Amino acid sequence: MSLEQTLNDEERLAELDADQLRQLVGLVEYDASSDPFPVSGWDSLVWIAGNAVQTAHFFQSAFGMELVAYSGPETGNRDHHAFVLRSGAARFVITGAYDPASPLADHHRAHGDGISDIALSVPDVDRCIAHAAASGATVLEQPHDLTDEHGTVRVAAIAAYGDTRHTLVDRSKYSGPYLPGYVARTSSYVKRDGAPKRLFQAIDHVVGNVELGAMDRWVDFYHRVMGFTNMAEFVGADIATDYSALMSKVVANGNHRVKFPLNEPAVGKKKSQIDEYLEFYGGPGAQHVALATNDVLGTVDALRAEGIEFLTTPNSYYQDPELRARIGEVRAPIEELQKRGILVDRDEDGYLMQIFTKPIGDRPTVFFELIERHGSLGFGIGNFKALFEAIEREQEKRGNF
Secondary structure, eight states: OOHHHHOOHHHHHTTOOHHHHHHHHOOOOOOOTTOSSOOOEEEEEEEEOSOHHHHHHHHHHTTOOEEEEEESGGGTOOSEEEEEEEETTEEEEEEEESSTTSHHHHHHHHHOSEEEEEEEEOSOHHHHHHHHHHTTOOEEEEEEEEEETTEEEEEEEEEOSTTOEEEEEEEEEEOSSSSTTOEEOOOOOOOOTTOOSOSOOEEEEEEEEOOTTOHHHHHHHHHHHHOOEEEEEEOGGGGBOSSOEEEEEEEEOTTSSSEEEEEEEEOOSSOOHHHHHHHHHTSSEEEEEEEEOSOHHHHHHHHHHTTOOBOOOOHHHHHOHHHHHHHOOOSSOHHHHHHHTOEEEEETTEEEEEEEBOOOSSSSOOEEEEEEEEBOOSOOGGGHHHHHHHHHHHHHHHTOO
């Protein structure tokens, strides 16, 4: 199967071709014919928020996303509001309880704002569910059709870590704005003059935090149930500071369109970022979303102008002669990266630039990464210590270190 054949509708609608996705997210060729659980890519990230109305506005005004669909009391949905937002090939669905008795209200009380569903695009829902069930996965929803005047979407769902789920979606026979039950909707929000068309083009990866001792079990889950393969493993001094540590393994689907780094805490002198997340989220969950951009400098400038706060990087990071020798020439002067706090790393395939926001909600849980890839298929291992030390500084301010 060629890379062009793996593109889903969202990527085509966003005018992203295979070469662009290869640079943006590290897409690779693979043969799907023998894959028991073929995954085409991301369908959507479904969020539960304490106030979906305001959160949807936040993602429009701060992150430059576009409102494209809606479900709520006005459409006959008496349980919750749901706002569908797009940026390039990335789709967020922001949901919030309308009925106080909604299960979404219970989820939010337990976890705060966060991602409840990492929905994946698949070409054959029934095939995937049959394999998942035979492999021991918990099937939350059996395959079924959702139909309206725009066609039919086939969906099913399986359980992942904590209260997270993967809804599997085949929308190849559907032309509506999102799903049956949703109506097309736009916003009266107007971007500032000169604002870019979009600030990010795609989802690169979603990081999951799990409890101590559970990482290998979930790595095995993605291998056994979904046919994902190992991309990387980070243990030991590479991802430890003097005070806290974690362990991380990365799994990915065949074409690397979907990548899941999985973290668990490791023993350290103080509470690690993973420990803090697990405590305040109330268990395992999605820790951060990496957003792929082709202009990380411009994106950071635009987000800062809208009030988004980023982790700070000490000047010593940029003055390190080892860093300069290792990364060589990149598309932006080191001084420009330093001005914005952007990290840079190089491996055998190329380099990447990345930066991390502070948590975006009330709890110190979910945050974003912005990543610009230039050949590198990695995750910035050379930056881990600098990143973790920055997170520790923020933990200490919050009194959670």
